[in-house]
Amino acid sequence: MRGSLLGRRTAQRFRQVPISAVGSVKNKLLLSCCIVFTLVVLASHAASFLGWKHQTSSLDRFADRRKGYAILINTWKRNDLLKQSISHYTLCPGVDSIHIVWSEPDAPSDSLVKFLNHTVQSNSRHGQQMELKFEINKEDSLNNRFKEIKNLKTDAIFSIDDDVIFPCSSVEFAFSVWQSAPDTMVGFVPRIHWVDQSKGNTERYIYGGWGSVWWMGTYSMVLSKAAFFHRKYSGLYANEMPASIREYVTKNRNCEDIAMSFLVANATGAPPVWVKGQIFEIGSTGISSLGGHSERRSQCINRLVAEYGRMPLVSTSVKAVDSRNIWFW
Ligand SMILES: *[C@@H]1O[C@H](CO)[C@@H](O)[C@H](O)[C@H]1NC(C)=O
Numbered sequence: 001m002r003g004s005l006l007g008r009r010t011a012q013r014f015r016q017v018p019i020s021a022v023g024s025v026k027n028k029l030l031l032s033c034c035i036v037f038t039l040v041v042l043a044s045h046a047a048s049f050l051g052w053k054h055q056t057s058s059l060d061r062f063a064d065r066r067k068g069y070a071i072l073i074n075t076w077k078r079n080d081l082l083k084q085s086i087s088h089y090t091l092c093p094g095v096d097s098i099h100i101v102w103s104e105p106d107a108p109s110d111s112l113v114k115f116l117n118h119t120v121q122s123n124s125r126h127g128q129q130m131e132l133k134f135e136i137n138k139e140d141s142l143n144n145r146f147k148e149i150k151n152l153k154t155d156a157i158f159s160i161d162d163d164v165i166f167p168c169s170s171v172e173f174a175f176s177v178w179q180s181a182p183d184t185m186v187g188f189v190p191r192i193h194w195v196d197q198s199k200g201n202t203e204r205y206i207y208g209g210w211g212s213v214w215w216m217g218t219y220s221m222v223l224s225k226a227a228f229f230h231r232k233y234s235g236l237y238a239n240e241m242p243a244s245i246r247e248y249v250t251k252n253r254n255c256e257d258i259a260m261s262f263l264v265a266n267a268t269g270a271p272p273v274w275v276k277g278q279i280f281e282i283g284s285t286g287i288s289s290l291g292g293h294s295e296r297r298s299q300c301i302n303r304l305v306a307e308y309g310r311m312p313l314v315s316t317s318v319k320a321v322d323s324r325n326i327w328f329w
């Protein structure tokens with residue numbers, strides 16, 4: 001009974017809608033569908049026509065080895081971390097060569113060299129052998145990281161510590177950002193400086209760690225523990241930068257990364273670029289967890305300002321993200 005009543009009512013309601021209106025709604029719907037379909041077809045054709053393929057084949061992109069990058073890895077008595085790091089990075093498609101900055105008194109052991117040799121060989125692709133080289137140093141100095149590397153085939157250097165690992169997708173993305181701005185430092189670990197207001201009119205600078213960057217959304221350095229830079233800056237650091245700065249770095253066992261940030265900022269007059277990337281820390285605690293670290297870093301900044309006669313660092317809030325990984329614009 002009730003069902004039929006309801007049915008009749010609905011039927012009546014439907015009958016009240018004019019036929020022409022139903023027709024126009026249908027037409028609009030059909031038209032919209034057609035437009036959407038056409039747009040989708042056009043877009044997919046245009047994408048392939050203009051070369052906007054979602055995944056560029058790594059084979060094509062890195063056929064020219066000059067378009068790749070060198071990995072410069074700084075290590076100190078942590079062969080297990082070094083093995084882990086290199087096993088990972090040799091899988092990244094853009095890697096052209098791997099340079100291990102070795103400052104230990106003993107030469108690398110045969111077993112370590114054999115292991116790394118084997119890793120590099122088995123992970124080399126399409127008959128292109130990645131190069132593996134130990135940069136052996138007599139002196140144990142943090143400046144060793146920025147010694148000029150002879151016969152480097154790539155302009156790009158990816159400088160990395162042995163205790164952090166970034167997925168290849170993050171590294172390759174940072175590399176593409178660097179390619180758009182090859183004079184700039186492009187990295188994953190941002191730091192900030194600011195003027196100490198409490199000290200009256202004397203210009204004293206303070207170094208801010210990750211907490212400050214996170215709080216302010218601003219940075220003025222990216223640390224060389226995970227950053228791309230042009231190989232010319234290694235030459236400038238080793239040969240052109242005042243020797244007093246290198247002496248300060250050796251003596252204090254600190255500050256080489258800030259010195260590099262100053263050098264690049266002085267050369268470009270521009271800020272670095274912070275790239276979003278996943279970080280996996282594989283080592284235990286690093287130097288930054290030691291007490292008094294922040295004060296030593298501030299001292300380093302003020303020393304460098306004195307050397308340069310000005311503050312070259314430029315602050316920015318720009319962060320590069322891979323737009324394929326964000327859903328909302
Ligand atoms: C590592 O590989 C290079 C090149 O293939 C080779 O010349 C060198 O002898 C190897 N070293 C060791 C210790 O296996």
Ligand SMILES: *[C@@H]1O[C@H](CO)[C@@H](O)[C@H](O)[C@H]1NC(C)=O
Nearest residue numbers: 240241242263266267307308
């Ligand atoms: C800073 O840059 C200027 C201009 O390029 C250059 O002349 C100067 O030597 C640089 N300063 C240092 C300390 O490298």
